[in-house]
Amino acid sequence: MVVKGVVNIGEKIEVVVQERLNADEKACFSMIQDVPQDDELWITMPMLKGEPVVLSIGQRVRINFFRERGKFYFDAEVIDRERTDTVHLIRLKQVSPIHRLQRRNFYRLKINLPVGFQVIKEGSDQGEVNYLKAYTADISGGGMRLLTDEKLEPGQQLKCRIPLGEKDFLELKGLVVRVVPCVERNYKFEVGVKFVDILEVEQDRLIGFIFQQQRRLKAKGLI
Structure with missing residues (x-):
């Protein structure tokens, strides 16, 4: 499948860059400016915490984009660069x-995130749910990893x-898989929770929300 018809002009994307062998990957923010060919696209110069990330001709990157059904990606190669009066542009060719x-x-x-939870007691009628309070780490x-007393x-x-x-709330069933003393913040316990019996539509909603929050935090330079 080629990118034309799949991604849209003006769409925000992630450009995952590895500057050198064995270095950590960096996920940078960018935007699609044009899709001139079936397998090519122009994007703005990627930014990381408000600073431009320079890409070289021939450099390989991974492009992440997001839909309600989750996260998608493909590999691309930098084939051209262009500077206008207002913006630096990068031309990419899809290679996967x-x-x-x-x-x-x-x-x-x-x-x-403020999360409410209630312990499910086997064989009992939960009736009206009185949620206890916790926050996600x-x-x-x-x-998720919860912080709670x-x-x-x-x-x-x-x-x-x-x-x-x-x-808007999502109600999910979770299984406690780990409980340790909390050392990060002023809570007593850190609780690892695995979602169970989750429907795909629920999982897709959650994934979409997570990436929406990630983009918001990146735009503010907080991650």
Whole structure:
């Protein structure tokens, strides 16, 4: 599959750059300016924390873009550069098919979200849910790390209420997989939670929300 017809002019993307062998990859912010060929696109010079990231002719990068169904990516090569009066542009050629990020490779975002949870007691009627309060240390499409003063035990099942907007919540079932003393902040426990019995549509909504928050934080130079 080629990029033309899949990505859109004006769309925000990530450009993943590895500057040298064995160096850490850096995910930079950019925007699509034009799609002149089926397998080519012009993008703005990538930015990282407000600073431009210079790309060289022949350099390979990975392009990440996002849809409601999750995260997609393809490899590209820098084939041209151009400077106008207002912007630096990079021309890329697609050199791999478009792939969807595999579920086991969920991106984990460090963010503090207020989460409500309740321990599910086997054989009992939960009735009206009275949620206990916690905050995420990080979250992904597969689970989250909670900060709380409530003592939980590995193996317990939770009903979790995750905010996706001012009046929009996602209710998911979670399994406690790890409980350790909290050393990061002023909470007693750090709790690792794995989402279970999650529907694909719910997971896609969560992934879409996570990448929306990631783009917002990057635009502010916070990550």
